[in-house]
Amino acid sequence: MVKFGKGTMLIIVLVAVFVAYVFLSRGSEQPGAGWIVIGQPEDADILDPAKTVYPWAVNVNNLIYETLLTYDWDMNLIPMLAESLPTYNEDGMFYEFKLKHGIKFQCGHPFTAESVVYTLNRDQNLPGSKQTESLKNVSAAEAIDDYTVRIYLKAEDRFLIDWFASSSSAIVCDECAKKYGAKFGTPDGPPCGTGPFKYVEWKAAQSITLERYDDYNWGPEMYQNKGPAHLDGVQFRVIKDYSTAEAQLEAGIIDFDLNVNASYELFNRWGENNPYNIKLYVGPQVGNLVYLSFNCAGTENHGYGYENGEISPGSVSKAVPLKVRQAIAYALNENRFIELAYAGVATPATSWLADTIWGSIDYQENRYPYNPEKARELLAEAGYPAGLELEVIHWTDPHYDIICTEMIRELENVGITLTMLSLDYNTVEDKIRNKDYNMIIAGYNWPLADMIWWEWHTSRLPSPNRFWWGDDYTDAITDNTWSMNNEVALTALHESQRLIAEDAASIGLLNRGLVSAWRKDVIGFKIHPIPSNWKFLDVYKPSVSHAVSVTAYPAEDNGSPGSVLDYTVTVTNLGTEEDTYMLNASDNAGWGPSILPSSLTLGVGESENATLNITISMGAVPDTRDLIIITATSQKDTTISDNTSCIAHVVAS
Ligand SMILES: [Zn+2]
Numbered sequence: 118m119v120k121f122g123k124g125t126m127l128i129i130v131l132v133a134v135f136v137a138y139v140f141l142s143r144g145s146e147q148p149g150a151g152w153i154v155i156g157q158p159e160d161a162d163i164l165d166p167a168k169t170v171y172p173w174a175v176n177v178n179n180l181i182y183e184t185l186l187t188y189d190w191d192m193n194l195i196p197m198l199a200e201s202l203p204t205y206n207e208d209g210m211f212y213e214f215k216l217k218h219g220i221k222f223q224c225g226h227p228f229t230a231e232s233v234v235y236t237l238n239r240d241q242n243l244p245g246s247k248q249t250e251s252l253k254n255v256s257a258a259e260a261i262d263d264y265t266v267r268i269y270l271k272a273e274d275r276f277l278i279d280w281f282a283s284s285s286s287a288i289v290c291d292e293c294a295k296k297y298g299a300k301f302g303t304p305d306g307p308p309c310g311t312g313p314f315k316y317v318e319w320k321a322a323q324s325i326t327l328e329r330y331d332d333y334n335w336g337p338e339m340y341q342n343k344g345p346a347h348l349d350g351v352q353f354r355v356i357k358d359y360s361t362a363e364a365q366l367e368a369g370i371i372d373f374d375l376n377v378n379a380s381y382e383l384f385n386r387w388g389e390n391n392p393y394n395i396k397l398y399v400g401p402q403v404g405n406l407v408y409l410s411f412n413c414a415g416t417e418n419h420g421y422g423y424e425n426g427e428i429s430p431g432s433v434s435k436a437v438p439l440k441v442r443q444a445i446a447y448a449l450n451e452n453r454f455i456e457l458a459y460a461g462v463a464t465p466a467t468s469w470l471a472d473t474i475w476g477s478i479d480y481q482e483n484r485y486p487y488n489p490e491k492a493r494e495l496l497a498e499a500g501y502p503a504g505l506e507l508e509v510i511h512w513t514d515p516h517y518d519i520i521c522t523e524m525i526r527e528l529e530n531v532g533i534t535l536t537m538l539s540l541d542y543n544t545v546e547d548k549i550r551n552k553d554y555n556m557i558i559a560g561y562n563w564p565l566a567d568m569i570w571w572e573w574h575t576s577r578l579p580s581p582n583r584f585w586w587g588d589d590y591t592d593a594i595t596d597n598t599w600s601m602n603n604e605v606a607l608t609a610l611h612e613s614q615r616l617i618a619e620d621a622a623s624i625g626l627l628n629r630g631l632v633s634a635w636r637k638d639v640i641g642f643k644i645h646p647i648p649s650n651w652k653f654l655d656v657y658k659p660s661v662s663h664a665v666s667v668t669a670y671p672a673e674d675n676g677s678p679g680s681v682l683d684y685t686v687t688v689t690n691l692g693t694e695e696d697t698y699m700l701n702a703s704d705n706a707g708w709g710p711s712i713l714p715s716s717l718t719l720g721v722g723e724s725e726n727a728t729l730n731i732t733i734s735m736g737a738v739p740d741t742r743d744l745i746i747i748t749a750t751s752q753k754d755t756t757i758s759d760n761t762s763c764i765a766h767v768v769a770s
Contacts, residue, residue: 165302504532
């Protein structure tokens with residue numbers, strides 16, 4: 118000790134400082150930022166966005182991949198991988214997207230216009246792609262330069278721009294997708310995107326693990342933190358049954374339960390100030406409709422195969438005639454379904470388009486209000502004064518079981534004996550193809566009015582047009598729903614909904630609300646109108662008293678000598694106590710960046726912005742880059758700090 122005294126101490130101190138520096142230097146290695154575990158009832162099918170629209174895959178894909186556009190908290194379209202919203206050239210019939218610069222896929226491959234063109238071609242042509250139909254009006258995609266893409270249309274398509282915000286349009290890494298071919302998106306061909314979390318591991322039927330992508334810093338404007346994410350990672354776990362998921366959430370084994378079964382008992386147990394530290398969310402969601410549809414084959418007025426006022430021979434074995442369908446519409450009380458199956462978390466459907474979708478209308482005059490007396494009259498007129506027997510099928514779903522059970526009771530009241538069959542997916546599809554069904558309960562979860570064309574155009578028979586409904590007239594109006602002209606599209610949407618309602622080809626039952634639950638110690642989470650539209654950029658789980666994250670945006674900015682550049686600096690308190698942070702900025706070139714305010718006091722989980730200014734020296738040499746380092750230091754524990762950097766790039770004036 119005596120011999121080496123001072124020197125040893127100095128080395129020890131230096132090592133300690135160095136370790137602390139490495140540990141705290143990046144937002145990406147924050148103590149206390151934590152992992153979150155999400156319980157969902159099913160495993161993903163494939164982590165390739167072209168090949169899946171399965172919600173349990175989309176939940177995962179939305180963290181791995183990004184789209185050109187996205188929806189902000191108010192459902193406005195905003196850019197994500199695009200630099201701005203695209204322009205539309207009416208004469209040339211093309212969209213032009215400008216892309217953000219400096220983005221890399223998780224494997225390190227750069228994101229460019231080529232990646233977008235490759236993804237679109239793949240979406241159109243890949244065997245097993247679920248996106249082909251969404252791109253039916255796209256003729257070509259072309260890279261004009263590294264950061265400009267044109268997408269040419271062959272027919273008007275008002276829904277395409279929204280498709281670029283849907284998870285289905287996620288941009289895949291062209292290099293990895295080529296390398297892994299058909300295996301891309303499986304454990305043998307790991308998924309690769311530009312999102313804030315990257316793939317680590319997939320244990321079939323058990324779990325999918327993602328970890329933070331440390332280089333991510335291009336988050337969309339809707340998040341305070343532009344990246345990297347605060348969390349170390351996210352794990353999805355398959356938990357089949359409701360009660361296990363509830364128990365695991367209460368015990369803190371999982372942080373999110375994506376399969377909450379709405380019940381009044383649960384609303385009580387997880388109400389305000391519950392002892393489990395659970396935040397229960399009950400609210401509306403966009404575009405979620407449950408409906409009852411009929412086999413309309415060959416029946417009036419627009420049943421498929423019904424021509425010249427004649428029911429086509431041989432097509433009506435199990436089809437349900439118009440008056441019987443209308444009678445059933447009168448006999449059903451959707452308020453009972455809402456109470457019994459969804460504990461009140463739904464609203465009665467006003468049309469076949471969910472009420473949150475643009476173009477949906479309230480068809481009071483064409484809907485058949487609850488009126489069992491009228492239902493009996495219509496059945497007698499239809500030739501069934503003593504009633505009849507019918508069968509309703511659905512994909513296995515406990516809520517649909519409850520709806521059917523109540524439906525059996527309500528229809529019995531008007532003389533219809535109803536049998537319910539809960540079946541697997543393929544059996545349902547077979548029965549529909551063979552017209553071997555009377556009625557089906559189904560639903561959709563989609564925010565756009567293209568649902569009308571998707572499920573009702575005759576080119577969509579036998580699935581997803583599960584109604585055996587449609588003729589030349591209905592095809593013409595559903596085609597018009599794609600028009601870029603608002604009035605033409607709206608008129609077509611209204612007429613389609615009116616016909617579906619009048620014909621009682623399908624009865625919209627209810628707009629399903631959303632019930633979700635998470636642990637209260639998950640900070641910074643906000644639910645989106647499309648719940649799976651998440652990036653978890655602002656989310657973290659604090660576990661230590663003092664911790665901080667600082668990020669700067671943009672990562673690089675350009676200016677000529679003499680100009681002033683502004684950067685937004687965001688500081689987040691990741692600790693479990695209120696803290697004040699001193700902000701400091703320095704740079705390599707010695708131009709003296711300033712930061713205001715120079716300190717921020719933040720509550721737990723709070724984020725606030727400061728502005729950094731730097732004036733590029735008049736003598737600066739064009740094309741040089743000045744590295745600016747920003748540090749936020751806790752005043753409650755000065756050993757806790759975080760730093761980040763940004764670049765001032767000198768361009769010729
Ligand atoms: Zn890659």
